[in-house]
Amino acid sequence: MRGTWRRRISAAAGLVALLLCGAELRGQNAVANSAGKIVTDETGRRVAVPADVKRIVTLAPDLTETIYALGLEERLVGNTEVCDTPPAAKTKPHVGTPISPNLEAIVALHPDFVLATTSINREETVDTLRRLGIAVYTSDPHTVRNMLDSIARIAVLTGAGERGAEMVAQLRGRLEALHARLTDLPLVHVLFVVWEDPLITVGQNTFVADALRWAGAESIIVSKQNWPRVGLEEVMRLQPEYIVLTSAHMKAEGNESTELQKRPGWRELRAVELGHVAVISEGVDRPAPGLIDAIEELARVLHPNAFNENGEQEKLKLENGARMPGATVGVKELCPCAL
Amino acid sequence: MRPLTPRRIMAICGLLFAVLFVVVVIALRTGAYPISLRDIVTTLFREALGRRDDIPLEFWQVVFGLRLPRIALGIMVGAALATSGAGFQALLRNPLAEPYVLGVSSGAALGAMLSLMVAPHIVGVIQLGAFVGAAATTAAVYFLGRRGGQLDSATLLLAGIISASFLSAAIMFLGTTMSGRDQRGMAFWLMGDLATPPSFHPGWLFVVLLVTIGSIYTTSSDLNLILTGEQEARHLGVNVNRVKLVVYLAASLLTGLAVSVGGAIGYVGLLVPHAMRMMFGTDYRLLIPTSAIGGAIIIVVADTLARTVVAPTELPVGAMTALAGAPVFIYLMRRRVR
Numbered sequence: 001m002r003g004t005w006r007r008r009i010s011a012a013a014g015l016v017a018l019l020l021c022g023a024e025l026r027g028q029n030a031v032a033n034s035a036g037k038i039v040t041d042e043t044g045r046r047v048a049v050p051a052d053v054k055r056i057v058t059l060a061p062d063l064t065e066t067i068y069a070l071g072l073e074e075r076l077v078g079n080t081e082v083c084d085t086p087p088a089a090k091t092k093p094h095v096g097t098p099i100s101p102n103l104e105a106i107v108a109l110h111p112d113f114v115l116a117t118t119s120i121n122r123e124e125t126v127d128t129l130r131r132l133g134i135a136v137y138t139s140d141p142h143t144v145r146n147m148l149d150s151i152a153r154i155a156v157l158t159g160a161g162e163r164g165a166e167m168v169a170q171l172r173g174r175l176e177a178l179h180a181r182l183t184d185l186p187l188v189h190v191l192f193v194v195w196e197d198p199l200i201t202v203g204q205n206t207f208v209a210d211a212l213r214w215a216g217a218e219s220i221i222v223s224k225q226n227w228p229r230v231g232l233e234e235v236m237r238l239q240p241e242y243i244v245l246t247s248a249h250m251k252a253e254g255n256e257s258t259e260l261q262k263r264p265g266w267r268e269l270r271a272v273e274l275g276h277v278a279v280i281s282e283g284v285d286r287p288a289p290g291l292i293d294a295i296e297e298l299a300r301v302l303h304p305n306a307f308n309e310n311g312e313q314e315k316l317k318l319e320n321g322a323r324m325p326g327a328t329v330g331v332k333e334l335c336p337c338a339l
Numbered sequence: 340m341r342p343l344t345p346r347r348i349m350a351i352c353g354l355l356f357a358v359l360f361v362v363v364v365i366a367l368r369t370g371a372y373p374i375s376l377r378d379i380v381t382t383l384f385r386e387a388l389g390r391r392d393d394i395p396l397e398f399w400q401v402v403f404g405l406r407l408p409r410i411a412l413g414i415m416v417g418a419a420l421a422t423s424g425a426g427f428q429a430l431l432r433n434p435l436a437e438p439y440v441l442g443v444s445s446g447a448a449l450g451a452m453l454s455l456m457v458a459p460h461i462v463g464v465i466q467l468g469a470f471v472g473a474a475a476t477t478a479a480v481y482f483l484g485r486r487g488g489q490l491d492s493a494t495l496l497l498a499g500i501i502s503a504s505f506l507s508a509a510i511m512f513l514g515t516t517m518s519g520r521d522q523r524g525m526a527f528w529l530m531g532d533l534a535t536p537p538s539f540h541p542g543w544l545f546v547v548l549l550v551t552i553g554s555i556y557t558t559s560s561d562l563n564l565i566l567t568g569e570q571e572a573r574h575l576g577v578n579v580n581r582v583k584l585v586v587y588l589a590a591s592l593l594t595g596l597a598v599s600v601g602g603a604i605g606y607v608g609l610l611v612p613h614a615m616r617m618m619f620g621t622d623y624r625l626l627i628p629t630s631a632i633g634g635a636i637i638i639v640v641a642d643t644l645a646r647t648v649v650a651p652t653e654l655p656v657g658a659m660t661a662l663a664g665a666p667v668f669i670y671l672m673r674r675r676v677r
Contacts, residue, residue, distance in 0.1 A: 081652075094651065095651060096651040096652045096653070097652055099523060099527075100527070100652060100653050101651075102371045102646075102650060102651035102652070102653065103405055103534070104370045104371035104372035104401055104405055104406075105371040105372070105651045107372055107397055107400050107401055107405070108371065108372045108373075108397075110397070120523075122523050122524050122527065123524055124524055124527070124532075124534065124535040127535070128404075128405070128534065128535065128536075131404060132400045132404040132405070133396070133400070133404075134400075225515060225516075
């Protein structure tokens with residue numbers, strides 16, 4: 001009796017193992033079946049991108065913004081709950097959050113090209129989608145230049161190469177102009193606030209840190225971690241010249257500078273006392289075309305003198321006029337003392 | 340009480356397998372992608388008959404790519420955790436013993452993380468690290484939990500809680516040295532995540548689990564005797580030390596494997612063996628197989644709920660089991676005190 005039971009169990013085990021084998025093999029075939037151009041993405045994975053991308057799903061707000069900036073919104077069939085730039089992106093079907101998207105919801109949208117990023121997506125999500133035979137391109141922006149290259153590459157893959165090249169060239173031009181303007185000025189030491197409580201700032205290896213450098217600033221915190229948590233005491237010791245916040249932190253309509261002046265711990269900081277608080281658009285958190293706007297806006301707050309010379313203002317207005325559609329507005333509110 | 344015959348064991352296990360089958364069918368049917376039961380059945384049949392070209396690609400992706408691997412992983416993790424819980428309860432002679440409560444899951448998690456940092460490219464290194472971590476924590480908790488040569492119930496649980504918090508702190512410390520991307524993955528895995536299948540073939544996991552559960556099962560008659568008292572068992576000819584060693588290694592291996600693929604999912608090892616004891620009695624010959632199947636049922640149910648209650652966002656499956664398990668833990672604790 002016991003013998004037959006054991007035999008039955010081992011038979012069942014064999015059956016399940018076989019089923020699992022089958023599942024594994026099918027996944028690999030599905031990947032091989034979808035032909036197209038084979039490219040290597042920014043994380044070193046090989047991706048079979050269809051020759052004619054028709055249905056795009058983006059898994060991060062910056063990628064959504066890029067797709068809109070490339071004029072591909074018609075082909076965007078889904079994005080995440082947090083994709084809010086441009087506002088039209090909110091009306092697209094959502095597949096959950098970037099960190100934990102619903103994979104079935106993605107499959108249900110029949111995408112032929114999924115865009116992910118290392119900055120907020122999980123590797124596991126990408127791997128699982130790839131096993132299903134879905135083409136996933138992962139961007140890995142660590143610097144502003146990286147990001148521009150990434151945009152150009154995504155543009156080529158989605159068939160918007162010309163528009164992408166034009167846009168990237170223009171954004172590069174603006175960066176170069178900014179660089180020329182700020183090149184002789186000393187870097188302003190800033191505290192970039194990703195999150196206020198607990199206080200989280202940026203590490204050296206993030207595109208935000210690079211964006212700060214382009215804007216003529218430098219983060220006071222040196223960390224290998226991407227989003228390090230720091231104590232106010234450390235900030236007190238390092239005494240930043242400016243506090244940089246993003247508009248996402250603006251809970252009320254009030255002035256963030258006076259708001260900080262009321263807070264214990266913060267109000268003792270020299271920068272807060274002087275009102276050296278810059279609130280810039282969320283664009284700076286996102287490696288998308290809007291980042292360049294945010295950099296320019298921040299540069300203007302931190303180095304007002306560089307922009308006050310004769311003729312310079314006019315030049316800047318012209319540049320701003322040439323902005324591509326869909327870009328975020330820059331500074332939403334500035335401290336009066338900075339202007 | 341009715342005598343425990345092989346026939347009775349088979350009947351009860353058959354019944355539980357039937358429940359598991361129903362639960363699996365429901366889990367296969369449930370999800371964000373709308374697919375009818377009929378389509379699922381035809382998809383399964385076509386796959387079984389080798390007519391995969393007739394299956395619409397998306398049905399295949401949803402059924403074989405997403406839902407089935409997740410269910411299979413849930414079955415394996417649930418069976419492993421519930422059996423190791425039953426094993427720990429016998430080994431430590433404490434009804435509240437459970438891998439998560441004892442800190443063994445945290446030990447496995449820390450071991451997995453360390454091994455991943457040392458040798459990330461060797462297949463199975465995570466499992467090995469998790470096993471070593473689980474075994475080391477079990478040994479530490481066992482020795483910390485003794486008082487005057489005797490295992491003391493309250494001291495044991497305290498030792499477990501303290502080990503768990505110490506190990507969690509160590510995990511957090513290690514986490515700060517990781518890149519943002521690895522940190523995100525780690526946080527998800529620690530809360531219990533079945534959406535990510537292991538990097539190696541799941542068939543291997545299944546075979547190892549079956550052998551390990553089988554090895555605990557071979558000790559079940561002896562465990563029955565040991566539970567009445569170690570001295571008495573010795574007098575009846577049981578090699579107590581050998582039995583304890585087998586259960587200790589097997590339960591640690593089961594916890595290590597479960598944690599390495601599914602993260603720290605708590606309270607399954609507590610919830611399931613107790614439910615099975617209430618329904619089918621305390622005989623370990625019946626308790627081990629019923630706990631294994633019961634654990635599979637509970638995890639499949641919990642994971643199906645975790646991916647549907649707040650859809651399209653997913654909850655970690657560990658949150659679901661803790662929600663159900665913590666009250667049961669308190670109930671069992673209060674009952675013992677009275």
